[in-house]
Amino acid sequence: MLVVAEKEIGGLMTPEAAFQAVEAVFAAMASGKAYNFPVVREAIGHEDALYGFKGGFDGAALTLGLKAGGYWPNNQKHNLINHQSTIFLFDADTGRVAAAVGGNLLTALRTAAASAVSIKYLAPKGAKVLGMIGAGHQSAFQMRAAAAVHSFDKVIGWNPHPEMLTRLADTAADLGLPFEAVDLPTLGEQADVIISITSAFSPLLLDQHVKRPTHIAAMGTDTKGKQELDPALVARARVFTDEIAQSISIGEAQHAIAAGLITEGDITQIGAVVNGSHEGRGTAEVTLFDGTGVGLQDLAVAAKVLELAKAKGIAQSVEI
Numbered sequence: 342m343l344v345v346a347e348k349e350i351g352g353l354m355t356p357e358a359a360f361q362a363v364e365a366v367f368a369a370m371a372s373g374k375a376y377n378f379p380v381v382r383e384a385i386g387h388e389d390a391l392y393g394f395k396g397g398f399d400g401a402a403l404t405l406g407l408k409a410g411g412y413w414p415n416n417q418k419h420n421l422i423n424h425q426s427t428i429f430l431f432d433a434d435t436g437r438v439a440a441a442v443g444g445n446l447l448t449a450l451r452t453a454a455a456s457a458v459s460i461k462y463l464a465p466k467g468a469k470v471l472g473m474i475g476a477g478h479q480s481a482f483q484m485r486a487a488a489a490v491h492s493f494d495k496v497i498g499w500n501p502h503p504e505m506l507t508r509l510a511d512t513a514a515d516l517g518l519p520f521e522a523v524d525l526p527t528l529g530e531q532a533d534v535i536i537s538i539t540s541a542f543s544p545l546l547l548d549q550h551v552k553r554p555t556h557i558a559a560m561g562t563d564t565k566g567k568q569e570l571d572p573a574l575v576a577r578a579r580v581f582t583d584e585i586a587q588s589i590s591i592g593e594a595q596h597a598i599a600a601g602l603i604t605e606g607d608i609t610q611i612g613a614v615v616n617g618s619h620e621g622r623g624t625a626e627v628t629l630f631d632g633t634g635v636g637l638q639d640l641a642v643a644a645k646v647l648e649l650a651k652a653k654g655i656a657q658s659v660e661i
């Protein structure tokens with residue numbers, strides 16, 4: 342099998358290549374050529390960690406495999422980021438393991454690419470202000486990917502831990518955009534596009550905060566019990582997701598579904614918009630992308646990395 346080390350990923354993969362891989366796999370999912378396996382995600386009762394597996398099979402690209410890993414919230418004491426994962430690819434013809442690819446940077450790139458796909462297709466016309474809720478590791482990737490697909494004039498941001506807001510300010514400065522720290526009502530009132538990427542377990546952005554045509558990419562909720570949005574806001578929005586089965590069980594929609602405010606039938610796969618089989622925003626005032634993170638995203642970016650690593654001769658070969 343081939344191994345592509347985490348330290349090599351930055352030199353191989355670009356945000357643009359991640360965007361293309363994720364946009365294509367979302368389209369393949371919506372046209373029934375690719376599917377995700379049920380997610381395993383467990384609170385292991387050690388270090389407050391959430392550990393699990395996300396896998397799938399893309400029958401068009403013949404990409405088969407899984408990502409194993411999760412979220413260790415106390416990793417700062419080890420000088421490591423909280424998200425830790427590895428992606429394993431298998432030969433779809435034989436079942437032999439084909440590659441192990443470092444998954445940390447790829448997770449950030451594929452997660453940012455997912456919200457960027459939603460922004461490309463669903464942002465209100467003339468959107469100028471990007472609102473960021475969350476200032477952790479993923480937030481900078483999210484802001485960069487959003488700015489790559491849409492031209493914003495300004496970034497505003499809020500985070501439950503204000504001392505982390507420097508990450509948003511620095512990233513905006515790097516992108517040449519002014520940044521302002523605001524409270525949540527102001528963020529909801531002024532932002533045309535909102536990205537939420539926190540580890541919240543109760544609503545942050547409330548229905549009454551959002552007062553204009555807005556697209557919200559809710560990216561933090563990827564586990565049962567997590568929540569960033571008021572269910573009433575989810576119910577008001579036209580809801581899109583990466584994978585409906587995940588949206589209703591581990592995504593932001595789980596709460597609006599449990600409260601009986603929406604049904605599974607109210608949620609559309611974003612790939613249908615990419616394919617042109619769904620109109621997208623239409624006349625909706627608020628659109629929501631419930632980004633739960635699917636295994637096929639991981640496999641798509643890992644397959645691209647493997648192709649690039651082979652071409653550059655930097656994949657290590659090991660016998661298994």
Ligand code: NAD
Nearest residue numbers: 452475476477478479502538539540541560561632633634
């Ligand atoms: P991080 O640990 O670097 O940052 C955590 C963020 O959440 C910070 O903004 C922090 O202030 C905030 N936060 C922490 N505890 C909170 C609480 N109790 N209530 C509200 N906010 C809280 O994490 P990260 O790597 O930036 O990831 C952020 C979130 O995104 C995580 O929940 C992670 O599981 C999720 N995530 C989702 C996907 C996906 O595909 N949807 C992919 C990667 C990460």
